[in-house]
Amino acid sequence: MAKRRSSSSSSRNGSKNSKSKRGIPDESLFQEIENIPLRMAAQDRYLNYSLSVITSRALPDVRDGLKPVQRRILYTMFQQRLDSSAKHRKCAKVVGDVMGNYHPHGDSSIYEALVRMSQPFSLRMPMIDGSGNFGSIDGDNAAAMRYTECRMMPIASEVLADLSTRTVAFKPSYDGTREEPVVLPSRVPNMLVNGATGIAVGMATNIPPHNLKETCNALLKLLRDPEIKDYQLVAGDAIQGPDFPTGGLIVNTKEELREIYATGTGTIKLRGVGEIAESTKAGDILRITEIPFGVNKATMVERITELVYANKLPLVEEVRDLSSEDIRVDLLLKKNADPEKVLAYLYKHTPLQTNFNVNLTCLTPTENPEVGSPRRLSLKEILWYFLKFRFDVLTARLTNELNSLLKRIHILDGFALIFDALDAIIKIIRSSEGKADAAAKIMKRFPAAKGGLDAEQTDAILELKLYRLARLEINLILDELKAKRKRVKEIEKLLADDHEDFASSGRWNIVRDELTQLVTQYGSDATSRRRSKIMVPTEEVEYTEEDFIIAENCHVLITVDGWVKRQKLIADPSKSRLRQGDKILACVAGNTRETIAFFSSLGVCYTARMQDIPASTGFGEPIQKLFKFKDGERIVAAMSLDPRIIGNIAEDPKGAYYPETHALAASSDGYSLRFGLQGFVEPSTRAGRRYARVKAGASIVDVMPIHGTETVLAVSADARAMVCPVDEINYLSGAGKGVLLMKLAASDRLLGFKPSTGDRDLLTVVTNRGAKKTISTAKYRTTSRGGRGIELQKNGKIAEIVDAPIEPPKNFEE
Incomplete structure (x- = not known):
């Protein structure tokens, strides 16, 4: 029977194996699979991922102010005894130990965190003392970790103080082979002092750095008055505002700062510092000595240089970056330039002024010491969490010290007990067979039940060195016992006091003394003085774009294909350099501070300062680089709005219906309108401003200025022409289709027009056979608009209108 069962079992196993070999899965495997919706599975896993990012990577803990990678770096250096008195050690060694023991991520991210903790322009109080190239404020990367060395700064010892006595909770490392602290028992309010920046899943943090002395004063102020309001902490010798390592000016009112600290969110307006360093015959030197926090100095200098080369900052002659360890960027100003206006322009158009968006989000302690809860806190809440943490650390430290003292007193009691019976003890030891036999005989001689010795005391006696039996040594042991009993009473008294009584609680007094000592030791030297100044907002220096444009005469040339360029002088437009097959559309003159208007075929006017037109002696640039054109849109006319050229385009103060000088536009379907030019004086956006509405399939053929024109x-x-009074064409205050100028056949289209003052004005056209024909306005009688006009020739058509040779305006004067 046994064999048969074995055979049957073998057969079943063989059947399973054969199925497995054929690729058929065992049916029993499917019994453990649970069918759940994909949405639920994805949501579950994403929540786990986001929680991991929030708690284990991106957000700092409110207690020690560190992210996990920063905490693990400091803990590893603590284990390697790399304090401020040790020799520097290769960063590669530190990074390798951190990655192998505690932080299972890439070595580059660990090294980047280590580098940042050593940069004086990144942290208000760096935690690591680096030796070698650790990057610069210009954005230069640090050298490879095999070349650089590091050790801890003295302030880091305050972050790691009491760690050896296990005053904080520990948790297993990622592989379970070691333990690491959940938080470091920091005496430094590090989260406020050094700040933090991080992006998690669905949340972020951006905590500005603060001055250590002011932060400790705020903590002491809160201890003196636990009911103090948030706004009272942002006053006096407490926190005045952020204190950035690169200095700068904080342009916020006291009320704005108090609101930021009360809500945990807001915007800090931060400026660099510039002042007149010296004056020369060539001009003043504006020196920038501080830049906003987080700004790349090289990028900022490059941006200023670009503005100077683009002639958008003409008051600056030259930019020199003379920085070494201190920032020094010199701007050589032109003679009689206003430095205040230059600074105002730099604040608006360069990174010399930035916004720091405050977000006081961090991890707060929960019932599970290994997992924190993300919350946005106010300043008072952050300070309270730190004080409570320091109180808990102190309580754990006193408790551990008490346990250690009691253990030592227990041993010393044993020593004191046998001092009067040393001869008997020595005799017992000499007659014993070994340590265990001696221990048994001593414990029998001094039984624990009668106040004698226990096993622990007996073992300590047997390990006692003979020289400790001298009378002087015995007295030292008795003195030690007396001192430790006194210390036990002090600790028991501290642990028994009321922790809610902030005024008289012994433990809170110790916390207060430690904060005061921290200020004395680290908050009184030159490096700890406030760097960022709180600037009372004043009226902004007013300036216009014209202040930064050199006023000079120039010419702008636009071609039919849409290429545009600016030159100081174009004596003969016909000799300008053009692309093959291209022709000149217009050549207008004006001042660099004045506006030029480009009218498109779709009824949109694009305007810009003449200064903004690219200067070129070549083909120029496509006008599409300056403006946002639609498909098929092209420029049909250009006009200078320089008052010397265009005349008076403002509305008549006497109440006239339209300005003395305005514009006339006509479309290919025979419609026309008049409109004012005053609304186009200011430069437009890239999208332009509409001046006419055109039917589908039609387009604007030309736009011309009207100066008291009669017809x-x-x-x-189709070779038809007509002359009509200008007054019959409606003047529109807004964009519109206009009125019918000339009635056209279905196959006909309007080619163009020419305003006339009543004199003999000529218009040259080209027929479809290539012949040129001159049309005189004085040859035809004036009729009402909307007619079909007069036939110019019996056969053929007009191909195009040819204007007279284009020349710069005659009245262009200096």
């Missing part, structure tokens, strides 16, 4: 001559492709 207008219009010409169509």
